[in-house]
Amino acid sequence: MSAPDVSRDIVQPRTLKGFRDFLPEAAIARERLIAATVDVYRRYGFSPIDTPALEYTEVLLGKGSDESDKQMYRFDDPGGRDVAMRFDLTVPLARFVAQHVGALGTPFKRYHVGPVWRGESPQRGRYREFLQCDFDTIGTESTMADIETALVIADVFAAVGVERFTVRVNNRKVLSGLLERLGLTDQSAAVLRAIDKLPKIGDDAMADELRTQAGATAAQTDHILRFVGFGADVQSPGHGSAALDERNTAVITAMADLVAGSVLGERGVAELDDVRTGVQAATAPGRLVIDPAIARGLDYYTGTVFETFLDELPDIGSCMSGGRYDDLASVYTKQRLPGVGASLGVDRLLAALEELADEPQPATWAPVLVTRFDAEGTMETVRMAAELRRAGIGTEVYPDLRKLGTQLKYADRRGHRFALIAGPEERAAASVQIKELSSGDATTVDRTDLVTALQRRLESPPR
């Protein structure tokens, strides 16, 4: 008999393909992004909800697309029920509102932050588990809700520190009105698909696709090209707010001409103008651009549609998208529930912020590390840390009695801003050394002045 193979007992630590661990740097960056976004949602009166990760498959299937059905993590639970993990937060919202509308009342404004799961092929920037961060206003057709949706989107990007961004807005009723006037209503799905591809494939290939896939004539194609072309100018930056409003007004007037005579189209133009004037009145950050080429190919949307682009990284695509829909929950209730909302592309925006950032992300929320010197100093260390924390200063204590160099290396790697050193000499003199990690600068302060000194240092940026 051979000796037992103990290594056999080790389970290889690993995650499933398409699933991620978040280490502190990445988790902190995500916490910051979500906190800033949720803060904006709250400021507009949106309230949080949560729904289960697991639901009856029948409930989640709803009227979901075949594609989402195939991507669902679906199984029989221990009680033999056919269940699945949610693949978005919209279907659960519909189920939730239908179930609780009596208690909730309308209008109902909710935000929801939570993970969703899709068994799709993992590719760069796509994961099988990812966080969604949605907000919606349910139970009103007022364009006030559309205006506020645009304002929330603009405030979110300003709140997360993006200065140059563009919220592109269109209205599906205007598009439908155009197709109605062109006699292309029956081909609208194919037309919208072609318009969606415009930024990737350009005018000529889109025209080709309109002819071959949607069966459009040369005249029809020409009309559609003219229509979506109204948005092309805003690729160039530099719009001032008044100039931009003038340009948006001109685009809306041009769109109105092309849909004149279609009741639906004219209503869409009026809604679009409401959003323009509302956003102009609130003087939102960033730019709101009326862009007839924003189609958002889902059959879901029926009015205002939004996409948001970073001016410095236009190629990454829309980082926050949404729109208005006529009826959220027809699968679950006969009560008609119109609404409008949008969803933050958390992973995409995080990647963009990382690309735009000047400095590396810290791996800790606490700016201060208290080093340890000897066992005699333990209680003074505990007291000092308690005092700093009571003053609201995030303070970590290095737990072990190690070489000072080891402790400072730890502080450096973790991204602490200051290390405090209080060895026997400092304790005898009732003083503490404050060392700034980035510069290596060290100053010694009276122990009694420590909190004030650190507060002052924390108010100014790192050297």
Place this chain on the structure above:
Amino acid sequence: MSAPDVSRDIVQPRTLKGFRDFLPEAAIARERLIAATVDVYRRYGFSPIDTPALEYTEVLLGKGSDESDKQMYRFDDPGGRDVAMRFDLTVPLARFVAQHVGALGTPFKRYHVGPVWRGESPQRGRYREFLQCDFDTIGTESTMADIETALVIADVFAAVGVERFTVRVNNRKVLSGLLERLGLTDQSAAVLRAIDKLPKIGDDAMADELRTQAGATAAQTDHILRFVGFGADVQSPGHGSAALDERNTAVITAMADLVAGSVLGERGVAELDDVRTGVQAATAPGRLVIDPAIARGLDYYTGTVFETFLDELPDIGSCMSGGRYDDLASVYTKQRLPGVGASLGVDRLLAALEELADEPQPATWAPVLVTRFDAEGTMETVRMAAELRRAGIGTEVYPDLRKLGTQLKYADRRGHRFALIAGPEERAAASVQIKELSSGDATTVDRTDLVTALQRRLESPPR
């Protein structure tokens, strides 16, 4: 042929047994609790991590108990992999640290907030999906980490607004030392199980169980009863801080007598005394009580153990528990990783806070609702709301033009504190009416003074 049955298409909106929806009131209460807790974790230098909801079953099984294995949501994913949903955050932490220890280094201090899933029978206060909120310090044996764990627990309860609570602390090495001295080491599992039951069954039944289940003699039973009895006095409230420390010192001395001669027991007593002096030095809120009857029956723990009780609701059990362990991740790595940490009982504490609360929970984070009067006022409404939000005042706009009574009823139901009314008269006079919902009091202020007036009103408690 009969007419098609359209009602057949309605899917009944419902959740799975043991799973919950969070409506705004409950979701806000939970957000507040988690934010206050995480704020404390951060202030002590703990950093966030996240791990996937789904892992290889082999990884999650680890050395989990048979019970947790049976409760797992386990299935074959679309790629045929044997996967399961995590049933706690401890096993994923062990896997995570083993996998990333090179990048993380030690000491490693993390917190983790996330849902876990257990297919157990739902009962009052027990759910199949619930949120965990853990913090741990990995890679150090220093009692500094044990001291800080006790301080974090105390700060969490103070931060969530609980004034009267008790953190009960023991050390498993002391218990092991006692059993060693009594010759009961081989029966330690049965003894710990009996001690765990003490609060529920009382002295006599525990003594019975020690005799029948652990095979203890009358003398052994007597020793154990004396030992755990040292904690009995603290059922009565009213300890001042100095008196409490005196009492804790006396308990530790008494415990030391009973384990004298056991190396393990003496080390446990020294560790316990470190925690006592450390917490005393930091003058933590609440009470730290050395309680030899805290056993925490899991084989997992090997040193300090913690449980936390609300003085006003002792019967609900421990709301935050944890302890020290010798080796976190032996299933996944040969590197020994000792650590200490604790976990907040989110659902239990939320239920307790609701029971202790004086006022109903609001269903919104925004204190102000702006009512609407007529279409002419729309842009002024948008401007007013934008101004308030820029000043940091959470402000919701009622989207529709409805009767004022309907809008005020909405504000009342949602828990807004103030409603703003600006009809044609107010607009003509450049003024706004501020209505406090709880009292019905209304005052009219100049439009230009609105932000200042509201800021002042928000600083004082509701009338």
